Amino acid sequence: MRIILIAPAVVAVAGIVLVMMLDGSFPAAEPFSIPLFLLFAAGTVVASLLLPRLIIGLRSLRRVILAVALAAMITTGTTIGISAGVMFLEPPELTLLLVVAVMGAAFGLVIEYAVARTLSADALRLRVAAARIAEGDLDARSEVRRADEIGQAARAIDVMASRLQALETKRDSERVARQAFLTAVGHDLRTPLAALRAALDALEDGLAPDPPRYFAAMHKGIEAIRRLADDLFLLARIEAGGLQFERIQADLSELADETVEAMTPVAVQQGVALRVATIGTNLAEVGTSEIARAVRNLLDNAIRHAPPETEVVLELTGHDGGVIVRVSDHGPGFSDELREQAFDGMARTVGTEGRTHGGTGLGLTIARGLVEAHDGRIWIEDGPGGRIALWVPTRT
Numbered sequence: 485m486r487i488i489l490i491a492p493a494v495v496a497v498a499g500i501v502l503v504m505m506l507d508g509s510f511p512a513a514e515p516f517s518i519p520l521f522l523l524f525a526a527g528t529v530v531a532s533l534l535l536p537r538l539i540i541g542l543r544s545l546r547r548v549i550l551a552v553a554l555a556a557m558i559t560t561g562t563t564i565g566i567s568a569g570v571m572f573l574e575p576p577e578l579t580l581l582l583v584v585a586v587m588g589a590a591f592g593l594v595i596e597y598a599v600a601r602t603l604s605a606d607a608l609r610l611r612v613a614a615a616r617i618a619e620g621d622l623d624a625r626s627e628v629r630r631a632d633e634i635g636q637a638a639r640a641i642d643v644m645a646s647r648l649q650a651l652e653t654k655r656d657s658e659r660v661a662r663q664a665f666l667t668a669v670g671h672d673l674r675t676p677l678a679a680l681r682a683a684l685d686a687l688e689d690g691l692a693p694d695p696p697r698y699f700a701a702m703h704k705g706i707e708a709i710r711r712l713a714d715d716l717f718l719l720a721r722i723e724a725g726g727l728q729f730e731r732i733q734a735d736l737s738e739l740a741d742e743t744v745e746a747m748t749p750v751a752v753q754q755g756v757a758l759r760v761a762t763i764g765t766n767l768a769e770v771g772t773s774e775i776a777r778a779v780r781n782l783l784d785n786a787i788r789h790a791p792p793e794t795e796v797v798l799e800l801t802g803h804d805g806g807v808i809v810r811v812s813d814h815g816p817g818f819s820d821e822l823r824e825q826a827f828d829g830m831a832r833t834v835g836t837e838g839r840t841h842g843g844t845g846l847g848l849t850i851a852r853g854l855v856e857a858h859d860g861r862i863w864i865e866d867g868p869g870g871r872i873a874l875w876v877p878t879r880t
Contacts, residue, residue: 603634606638609627610634610638610641612626613625613638622648625642669716672712676705676706676709677709683702684702715846722850722853722857727853732772733767734770736770736809737760737800740760742776743798744758754787754790756794757794758783758787760797760798761797761800762799768806768878771857771858774858775854777851778854779798779874781848781850782811782872783798784847785848785870786811789813789870790813790870791815797811798811799812802878804875806860810871811872812871812872813871815869826848827848827862860875860877
């Protein structure tokens with residue numbers, strides 16, 4: 485209803501300005517000035533209220549613009565005609581004024597038709613693009629380049645389509661990754677279960693020549709299944725944000741020594757040597773078992789990919805209010821594709837250059853989750869070889 489106040493105010497101000505400009509030039513017109521402009525104000529308010537309701541049913545933006553322009557020109561022509569009549573212009577002068585007004589209105593209609601045509605075409609492109617996007621065609625774009633509200637709406641729709649397309653691509657990628665991950669989990673479960681079943685059948689049928697050896701193999705298979713179940717449970721807790729642990733002030737150098745000692749038997753089986761290199765004091769408030777697990781996963785990954793008779797180095801150094809733990813090996817390193825996937829739980833399920841594949845590849849994913857739970861970060865560095873580093877803050 486703001487228009488009820490705005491329209492009379494605008495017309496009244498225009499009338500006052502006009503009367504001041506006339507300043508007695510047309511004395512006969514002055515008695516009619518106030519009623520005349522009040523009449524114009526009332527007519528303007530009525531037109532402003534009725535016209536939007538009348539044109540809302542028009543199906544073309546071009547028709548809407550032309551209707552508004554025509555209404556404005558009729559209002560202007562009526563105002564000119566009545567004003568000229570009130571000022572008692574001579575018939576030739578009045579006729580000339582009306583002819584000029586009609587010509588100006590005609591020229592204005594031509595210009596407004598051209599503008600309306602452009603607006604209508606852009607609005608049509610916008611509608612077509614929105615309809616295609618609604619039907620699932622995320623490649624559709626409006627291609628409307630304007631600075632006004634239609635252009636802003638077009639850009640918003642184009643940005644929305646681009647984001648939807650990116651989300652669709654990401655969802656497809658995640659679906660493929662999830663399928664590969666489930667396949668890998670099934671493979672990791674199927675292999676030890678099949679070995680357990682075969683060993684159990686041999687023991688039941690009395691066909692096992694060396695029962696203790698069979699029991700040891702069964703124990704190893706059960707441990708593999710238990711580790712996989714633990715990894716899946718821990719990963720579920722990390723992704724659900726339910727990982728809770730107590731932080732204490734700890735020397736990460738001592739923690740690194742203990743982790744290397746625990747991983748030495750695995751390294752010996754692979755023919756790989758382990759070495760710890762520390763610089764200065766490396767104290768930080770951490771969950772010791774959680775950080776030890778993250779470092780152990782990095783070491784396990786490095787040992788698995790390091791060539792025999794080579795060395796895996798675990799380095800610790802203070803940096804930027806925290807401690808950097810870096811694990812490096814002499815393996816083939818990480819390809820560009822694998823850098824993007826290494827921490828996503830599917831890196832070992834895809835055939836990429838630079839690292840061997842197979843298995844679920846949960847180690848690096850769990851390491852990232854544990855490090856980020858400490859408000860730290862983990863990343864892959866350039867070679868030579870494989871180099872992964874993590875950083876945890878000294879204090880929380």
